[in-house]
Amino acid sequence: MSxxxxxxxxxxxxxxxxxxxxxxxxxxxxxxxxxRGVARAIGMSPAGLYRYYRGLHDLLTDLIxxxxxxxxxxxxxxxxxxxxxxxxxRAAMVAYRRWAVxxxxxxxxxxxxxxxGYAAPEGGETVEPxxxxxxxxxxxxxxxxxxxxxxPPARFREPETSEVELAEELAPGFPPExxxxxxxxxxxxxxxxxxxxxxxxxxxxxxxxxxYLAEVDRILxxxxxxx
Amino acid sequence: MSxxxxxxxxxxxxxxxxxxxxxxxxxxxxxxxxxRGVARAIGMSPAGLYRYYRGLHDLLTDLIxxxxxxxxxxxxxxxxxxxxxxxxxRAAMVAYRRWAVxxxxxxxxxxxxxxxGYAAPEGGETVEPxxxxxxxxxxxxxxxxxxxxxxPPARFREPETSEVELAEELAPGFPPExxxxxxxxxxxxxxxxxxxxxxxxxxxxxxxxxxYLAEVDRILxxxxxxx
DNA sequence: TGTACATCAGTGAACGCGCGTTCACTGATGTAC
DNA sequence: TGTACATCAGTGAACGCGCGTTCACTGATGTAC
Numbered sequence: 046m047s048x049x050x051x052x053x054x055x056x057x058x059x060x061x062x063x064x065x066x067x068x069x070x071x072x073x074x075x076x077x078x079x080x081r082g083v084a085r086a087i088g089m090s091p092a093g094l095y096r097y098y099r100g101l102h103d104l105l106t107d108l109i110x111x112x113x114x115x116x117x118x119x120x121x122x123x124x125x126x127x128x129x130x131x132x133x134x135r136a137a138m139v140a141y142r143r144w145a146v147x148x149x150x151x152x153x154x155x156x157x158x159x160x161x162g163y164a165a166p167e168g169g170e171t172v173e174p175x176x177x178x179x180x181x182x183x184x185x186x187x188x189x190x191x192x193x194x195x196x197p198p199a200r201f202r203e204p205e206t207s208e209v210e211l212a213e214e215l216a217p218g219f220p221p222e223x224x225x226x227x228x229x230x231x232x233x234x235x236x237x238x239x240x241x242x243x244x245x246x247x248x249x250x251x252x253x254x255x256x257y258l259a260e261v262d263r264i265l266x267x268x269x270x271x272x
Numbered sequence: 273m274s275x276x277x278x279x280x281x282x283x284x285x286x287x288x289x290x291x292x293x294x295x296x297x298x299x300x301x302x303x304x305x306x307x308r309g310v311a312r313a314i315g316m317s318p319a320g321l322y323r324y325y326r327g328l329h330d331l332l333t334d335l336i337x338x339x340x341x342x343x344x345x346x347x348x349x350x351x352x353x354x355x356x357x358x359x360x361x362r363a364a365m366v367a368y369r370r371w372a373v374x375x376x377x378x379x380x381x382x383x384x385x386x387x388x389g390y391a392a393p394e395g396g397e398t399v400e401p402x403x404x405x406x407x408x409x410x411x412x413x414x415x416x417x418x419x420x421x422x423x424p425p426a427r428f429r430e431p432e433t434s435e436v437e438l439a440e441e442l443a444p445g446f447p448p449e450x451x452x453x454x455x456x457x458x459x460x461x462x463x464x465x466x467x468x469x470x471x472x473x474x475x476x477x478x479x480x481x482x483x484y485l486a487e488v489d490r491i492l493x494x495x496x497x498x499x
Numbered sequence: 500t501g502t503a504c505a506t507c508a509g510t511g512a513a514c515g516c517g518c519g520t521t522c523a524c525t526g527a528t529g530t531a532c
Numbered sequence: 533t534g535t536a537c538a539t540c541a542g543t544g545a546a547c548g549c550g551c552g553t554t555c556a557c558t559g560a561t562g563t564a565c
Binding site for chain 4: 281285319320321324
């Protein structure tokens with residue numbers, strides 16, 4: 046327990062740093078994040094920040110990991126609520142958009158144009174969070190499949206090896222077409238969210254929520270047959 | 273005709289500037305574009321560039337407009353080829369991805385995270401190119417509707433005023449649901465393209481083309497009934 | 500409980516860098532007569 | 533066809549800025565005995 050005092054303060058400072066960094070990103074984009082800017086915001090000398098992060102790159106990595114984790118949490122939680130498969134998938138898609146719209150800068154940290162000079166962490170670290178969030182959707186899909194209400198397309202191209210492998214890993218016998226179907230659906234609602242976030246729907250929709258919800262229903266119609 | 277000589281050189285220089293600027297963007301992202309960098313690349317002093325652009329902002333605006341125009345051209349051309357409605361819409365969607373994949377930096381100039389400090393041009397300029405590209409799709413859709421093969425969703429939410437207005441403008445009697453349907457479809461393939469471009473599909477697909485094409489067919493099934 | 504020492508948090512000055520933009524200028528190209 | 537003048541393209545030096553990072557340092561917090 047001797048670790049406490051200094052460590053608590055340290056944790057609080059890290060939180061303060063992240064908060065200031067997110068503020069900076071929120072107002073000027075990820076590329077405008079700077080050590081000096083954060084230091085200024087929390088009233089510390091620039092050099093002091095090097096006690097907490099080895100450099101700008103590490104701070105950014107931390108923020109991205111946080112964001113991805115948060116989004117995955119929001120989606121997973123929504124998908125875990127009781128209800129029909131359709132209700133749970135809908136809830137997950139709605140949570141995806143809600144999270145994105147409520148903190149666009151963090152969403153774009155994960156899914157926006159990569160920051161120049163910042164190379165995303167290697168394979169392992171990239172794969173993990175994608176799968177983690179994906180699993181929220183796949184889990185419900187597997188359950189729907191077991192219940193016989195998942196409708197993969199009748200005629201389908203030759204499945205790719207990677208699709209077969211992932212399907213087998215999700216649940217023995219799970220159809221590889223359904224893997225593609227779910228990823229395609231992700232592309233669908235993800236696209237709607239990014240278009241909204243970046244203002245490409247603003248010329249038609251002042252508030253695209255109703256539009257989004259209707260599209261979600263279309264997506265669900267393409268995946269489930271539980272009415 | 274006295275205008276020629278100097279003007280031809282000037283046009284060539286502008287082309288050279290843009291080319292160098294795109295190179296810079298291709299390798300470091302839009303945020304890394306700089307007057308000095310471009311000047312260096314074409315062997316001119318930084319100050320000299322101010323004979324051609326009033327500043328960095330103007331150059332960037334020009335590049336974005338070019339990119340949007342090019343993309344619109346590629347899509348329009350594809351949609352204008354002879355063929356069934358389904359073939360033409362498919363060609364347009366394939367052209368959208370091909371253009372994006374072949375020059376990701378230019379696609380992201382239009383649809384990526386906005387460059388910090390760069391505010392997109394006002395209303396008019398933003399609306400025009402969106403509609404211009406959209407018209408390629410809408411035109412085919414209107415023809416399909418006239419041919420009776422467009423299938424807007426049976427049950428639909430109350431259409432919004434903006435949807436009704438746009439539908440009326442496209443063609444008297446054109447169903448507002450179809451407007452939403454087409455925009456939703458745009459979100460679908462746009463999402464697939466951005467996910468691919470930013471590497472979020474790489475963990476599963478080495479080459480997502482087959483996946484994309486299959487999704488395009490799903491999209492078309494949701495829009496057309498011409499089989 | 501008290502003291503000697505080690506670790507940690509944070510400072511302030513300094514480094515070298517690339518940036519956008521302005522300014523006064525030189526020399527070449529075009530124009531009017 | 534030739535000359536006087538205006539316009540244009542491009543230079544080079546300079547400005548002030550914010551940046552990431554390093555370094556030697558001071559003072560506070562924790563640890564061992």
